[in-house]
Amino acid sequence: MNEYENPWLHRLKWTYLLIVVLTLMIPVLYVMYISFNANGFGANEYVFTLEWYGLILSDEILIGALRWTMTLAVVVTVIAVPMALLAAKYYKTADNKLFVVFLLLAPLFVPPDILGSALLVSFKNLNAVFIWVGNGLGTSMFDSWFRLSFMTATIGLIIYTIPYSFVVILITMGRYRNEQTEAARACGANGWRAFWDIEFPQIRAGVFSACAFTVILVFNEYTRTSLLKGGFDTFTTVLISQMLNTGMSAQSYAMSALISFVAIAVIGSIILITLIRAETLARIARGKPEPATS
Amino acid sequence: MTDQTAPAVEVRNLSKSYGDFVALKDVNLTIAAGEYFVLLGPSGGGKTTLLRTIGGFQRPTSGEILLHGKSVGHLPPDKRPTTMVFQAYALFPHMTVLQNVGYGLKVAGLPKAQIAEKVDQALEQVGLKQFEKRKPHELSGGQQQRVQLARAIVLDRDILLLDEPLAALDAQLRKDMCLELKHLQEKVGITFIHVTHNQEEAMTVADRIALIATGDLVEVGRARDIYRAPEKSFTAGFVGENNILKGKALEVNGTAATVDVAGSKLRIDTRGLLVQAGQELILSIRSECVALEHAEGAEPPADGMSIMGSYDESVYLGLTTSHLVRLPDGTEMISRVIADADETLPQNGAPVRLHWKPSDIRMHIQ
Structure with missing residues (x-):
């Protein structure tokens, strides 16, 4: 706290922050609360139970959707994050940086339903073209290339997540000095070795954050996924479909709560470890003598 | 194979342009093996461009560079018999002094025991043996530059390029380091090519000086001759008073x-x-x-x-x-x-x- 700051103003700021966090978290906490009610959502009587959690594994629709979502998240992360990393590396050396940023962030400014339907139309047309080419060549090999499927959903989600990954990586890359790569090259390292030994360890936090962010975005995304997924369901499409049609099942509340628990635990652990590490490093630095002057 | 009887560096008709801007104009230069050679000139004159082109960090627009008689224009920095000391920020911050100095040897695939021995000698030469466990941020500016020097000389390359290595240091430290550089060069006996805009620094260390301004190689000569008997009026205006x-x-x-x-x-x-x-x-x-x-x-x-x-x-x-x-x-x-x-x-x-x-x-x- 600033020593000249009014203590009441300081308390007011903390209260405000707490209210904002609670406002954001109450719906999640409410879902967690319901997930432990034996009588489910909207019941007058609240009876604590863990039964719904036990029944998650028996809900095939939910487990299937979760499996698809996890697969999609892994595949999108494996493709999108390296692409974003390459884009960020190119951005650092590009002459016209504004143009590069515009190109990479453009998908963010197109509303999801428009981008999703544009991709849907494109894939349908591409599919028709490939089938026509296949017919001309007398083969059915190309018939399913651009049919709505896991691949089309993956492409849609890559386009959606790359801008976020790009920005996250670029922030950590901003602190990196290119002289270090040149120094590594001057020591005999080739381009890849210089990147892997010198640059990557310094931007690793950004790359891992981009991975985490991408997984979360894939879990969150509904519009593009539902338009491009073809014959499978993701966790979000199942939940929304249940909400719009029959209402969420008790297992769905349990699964939502479980995912929220895991997400909060993972993010919380990262923050905690970062804080502890920063404090440890600060303590080590305080314990060491000042750099000796030459 | 490199020809050890040939000059360490030969620059022939070298030009470098960035779009319409001409950074180097038809430069010709020969640097003998074992020489302490200084590229001196005002900022933006092209001396760093010349150094970086010799080191392989920039491709010449036209002309040729020969190191020990061998054309190297097509080679990347890691394939040239050169290494480089940068102005600043070039130490690897996530590595200790020991790891920084040993990095090039590790890349070259030397056994650990040999790396340890060579690193030890290099740190001894620059007087930083007691700091080997420290990270770069725990060193002063002068010590950081010495680590860069150790990292370069440990590789036993024939040519050491120094890009304004003392520019980030205060005046007194710069003077001390100048003499240290000169003594180190005499001890290791390899070719040093040093870029600076500071004439006192150039005079202190150089066997020969090349004056570079607006992309032209204005004049080359022994430090004493450049000072006492400049051929060109630009040299007279830039060196001395x-x-x-x-x-x-x-x-x-x-x-x-x-x-x-x-x-x-x-x-x-x-x-x-x-x-x-x-x-x-x-x-x-x-x-x-x-x-x-x-x-x-x-x-x-x-x-x-x-x-x-x-x-x-x-x-x-x-x-x-x-x-x-x-x-x-x-x-x-x-x-x-x-x-x-x-x-x-x-x-x-x-x-x-x-x-x-x-x-x-x-x-x-x-």
Whole structure:
């Protein structure tokens, strides 16, 4: 706290922050609360139970959707994050940086339903073209290339997540000095070795954050996924479909709560470890003598 | 195979452009093996571009670079017999001093025991053995540059490139490091190519100096020659504290010319330059070679080695004092003396005579 700051103003700021966090978290906490009610959502009587959690594994629709979502998240992360990393590396050396940023962030400014339907139309047309080419060549090999499927959903989600990954990586890359790569090259390292030994360890936090962010975005995304997924369901499409049609099942509340628990635990652990590490490093630095002057 | 009898570096007709901007214009240069060579010049003159092109960090637009007789224009930095010390920020912050210095050896695939031994020797040479466990942020600026030096010399490369290695250091540390660099080069015996815009730094370390400005290689010579007998007027203006005078040749008589400067007739050795009567000329004379004395009359003397002016002011610089004199055409001349007694200083505006030895003044043709 600033020593000249009014203590009441300081308390007011903390209260405000707490209210904002609670406002954001109450719906999640409410879902967690319901997930432990034996009588489910909207019941007058609240009876604590863990039964719904036990029944998650028996809900095939939910487990299937979760499996698809996890697969999609892994595949999108494996493709999108390296692409974003390459884009960020190119951005650092590009002459016209504004143009590069515009190109990479453009998908963010197109509303999801428009981008999703544009991709849907494109894939349908591409599919028709490939089938026509296949017919001309007398083969059915190309018939399913651009049919709505896991691949089309993956492409849609890559386009959606790359801008976020790009920005996250670029922030950590901003602190990196290119002289270090040149120094590594001057020591005999080739381009890849210089990147892997010198640059990557310094931007690793950004790359891992981009991975985490991408997984979360894939879990969150509904519009593009539902338009491009073809014959499978993701966790979000199942939940929304249940909400719009029959209402969420008790297992769905349990699964939502479980995912929220895991997400909060993972993010919380990262923050905690970062804080502890920063404090440890600060303590080590305080314990060491000042750099000796030459 | 490299030819060890060939010069360490040969630059042939090298040019480098960035779009419309020409950074280097048809540069030709030869640097002998084991030489401490300095590229000196004003900022933006092209000296760092030349160094980085030799190191393989930039591709020449045209021309050729040979290292030990072998053309290397197509080779990346890691395939050249060079290594480099950067101005700053080039240590690997996530590695200790030990790991930084040993990095190149690790890349080369040397056994751990051999790496440890070589790193130990290199740190000993730069006097940082006790800091091997420290990270770069725990070192001072001078120590960081020494780690860079150790990281470079441990590789046993033939040519060490230094890009303004002392620019980020304070004045005293820079002086100390200059001598350390010179001694280190003498000890390891490899070719050092050092870029700087600081002439004192260049004079301290260099066997030879190349002056580079606006993409041109202006002049190359021994440090002493560049200072005492500059060929080009730009060199005279950049190195040392030279008085630059404009004049017109009145008559040429054998190896000497009579030149009119601000109404005074000066006799100047033509140094073999082709000079004709009526030609505009540039003259240079170092300020410490100019003596100042009170003038009895306003008439310029006819000795050909002095000029009249009016006393302007004196600037006390500690070791030396500079006396500023205004010539009749408005040109300012400086006489620098190692003395600070000011009781005999002329009054401002008083007529004074500036004179010198005939060998001290040099003629340049534009």
